[in-house]
Amino acid sequence: MTADDARAIRVEAVESLLVEKGLVDPAVVDRIVEHYETNVGPLNGAKVVARAWTDPAFRERLFANGTKAIAELGFGGPEGAMIVAVENTPEVHNVVVCTLCSCYPWPVLGLPPTWYKSDAYRSRMVAEPRKLLGEMGLEVPATKKVRVWDSSAEARYLVIPERPPGTEALGAEELAALVSRDSMIGVAVAKVPAS
C-alpha cells in the first residue's frame, strides 16, 4: 500500500464516521467536490492565462500581485490566499510541485490531480525535473532552464504558459480553450490551435 492509498482509506474512514455521527451529510460532501472539480476548476485558471496573453496591463498586475489580479476576475477563496503567477518564456520553463503534501491553488485550478499528490511526483520533480517531465510527455529543450517551484500553505503557484504561435487572431474564449490544467502546473505547454 502506498502512502496515498493509506491516506485515502483514512479520509474515507473519517468521512464515514462523521456521517455516522450525523455531523456531515454525504450529499453535501459530494456537492463540494463537484463544485471544485467543475466550477472552481481549471477553467478559471485558463481565463486568467487568456487575459494575461491579451491584456498587457493585467499581465503586469498579475506578476506584481497574483492574488489581487486574479481577484479582479472574481476568483479567490480557500487555498488561494496567496497565488503567485510565474511566467514561461523562451528561456525558462516553470513547473510546480508541493514536496511536503499537496498544496495547490484551488481557486484557479480546482482540486489537485492524484499524480500531483503522489510520492513519486513530489520527490522526482525536485531531483530530476527534466527526466520526469519527459516521462510525462514534455521534452524541455536543453537551451531552456527548468525552474521548479515548491508550493506551501502560504504560496501557491500558477504557471502562465507561453502563448502558442498562430493565435494572434483568437479571442479570449478560444485562447482559454488552449490552456489545459497541466499547462498551468507546468507539466505540459499550451495547445497549438488546429489549423
Ligand code: FE
Ligand atoms: Fe502541500
